[in-house]
Amino acid sequence: MSHDIAVIEGDGIGQEVVPAAIEVLEALEVDFEFVEGEAGDAVREATGEALPAETYELVADADATLFGAAGDTAADVILPLREAVDSFVNVRPAKAYPGVDALRPETDVVFLRENTEGVYAGHEDRLSDDLSTLTRVVTSSASRELAEYACEFVADGRGPAGDSEEGFTVAHKSNVMRETDGRFREAVLAVAEERGVDVDEELMDAFATKLPLDPSQYGVVVCPNLAGDVLSDLAAGLVGGLGLLPSANVGHDNALFEPVHGTAPDIAGEGIANPTAAVLSAAMLLEYLGHVEEGQRVRTAVESVLSEGPRTGDLGGDATTEEVTAAIVDRL
């Protein structure tokens, strides 16, 4: 069975790291049909639209999508694309790797970020010359769905262990957002209780203090949308930056995979971007499509290259994207 994969390189180094990830996928014995779509700053420049309707349709109809990065238009591209794949959870692993300089090498955390609500679902209103409002939205149903995913995630042993073996941490701000984050919190705790999964709770501000102090106490972390955005980026700072972090926007029967990094305009076009985050996103795509063993082969190859080289400039080496990609393919 062949998988239809939508491929959107986007802007900047997206055009370098996505081809690298595809080179890795093509080196495996898995049948893919890749179809390219356009999105991002360059398309907006040319057509006035950052996300053409054909691209949206392509992504909605694919089995899965591999996305690179978009520049100033990032929000105009990625937020609708998360909708196109009907994604209710953004899976964001933040792991330090041997051979990579990290402030907290013991970090191994997976964020499960609610992907449809919170301030992201907010319609905003300009009520006067002085006043604007945003309506933050939280439903029990979306919170429950996220929690059910989290329970399966830990039951399947897909997360790192952290302190709460076979459980997860939920981070929120229900002491201030009592009704909305209160609803989120209650829904998550109720599902975990039904499923017999242990949950630790943290206020999101306290979590932001404790994660750098001792990341080893955390494994799987479940958060509302904006909290997941900020706290997972904080974890990126502890493992050495955004350069290595993959992510998955998972929906009911579709998903989109993207490196967490952006377009890196300072090095774009030079062929020296680090392809690791895109390749690890491809590994998540493989696992999502049921090719768990192949996903694991890709991870192992990536880890071996990270620890032994060759390395790109961001990791202190001087290898090109192509050299690093070839080394990964070599070790598959």
Add this chain to the structure above:
Amino acid sequence: MSHDIAVIEGDGIGQEVVPAAIEVLEALEVDFEFVEGEAGDAVREATGEALPAETYELVADADATLFGAAGDTAADVILPLREAVDSFVNVRPAKAYPGVDALRPETDVVFLRENTEGVYAGHEDRLSDDLSTLTRVVTSSASRELAEYACEFVADGRGPAGDSEEGFTVAHKSNVMRETDGRFREAVLAVAEERGVDVDEELMDAFATKLPLDPSQYGVVVCPNLAGDVLSDLAAGLVGGLGLLPSANVGHDNALFEPVHGTAPDIAGEGIANPTAAVLSAAMLLEYLGHVEEGQRVRTAVESVLSEGPRTGDLGGDATTEEVTAAIVDRL
């Protein structure tokens, strides 16, 4: 001229560190009249109300307030008290000290957090069994007022320098909250431009990655309310935790000073709490009341004790609160 200071110890170690801070204030040649008020879990237990009306009035009428900590009732106490002093900015310095174990010893950042709006001003609605909303509020006037404070703050040389000498960083999420954080951003940039102050901008998620990677590039950081809450707590994790961090809720002609830490129920009542954050809050109170030189004397004494000891258990020592306080008073 004597200053009327409202004193609210609150719960847990608040009852130990606030008296320590007062001992330090009393050792100076400044005339204070201290009046105690009650708030927190214990008062709620006894009276049903976490913040009695007399306490609110006491704080509203004082020249300034020294607050300790409250337990489960923290939000019920501190949010109304910020209103009682009409506070538009929460000043949160996060600085690493010689002699204290810090993940990033080069951290020296002051957060200026908007203190009245954002999700904190939000009324929440339960719209159905499944759906709740919160109305996030942003006004240009509050954003401008914060920015004006920030411009004066840097012009007076009160902030650490960071990368942008004599300027500040503004962190927000205007790529998603376009109307509300867009309004905040525009108001802050406009004021800075009028005053000729340099501003660097960061998206709050990117800031959360970059702060741990290199805190030395930041000095004064201006944020909306919740962003300031989370990002300043993140900075706390880089300097060794909440134990040393003071804060000021500054209003138009009133202010409330509080350690950032909580009630520490695990050690409360044992006389071993670290008084540093409360004493540094007292130093901010002195400076606010115009006793800049005395504030500096307190800081210098605290820094000397931090680097030479005695130290409380959280810093690896075995001194009591009283011993540390006496050492600070000794070095004034």
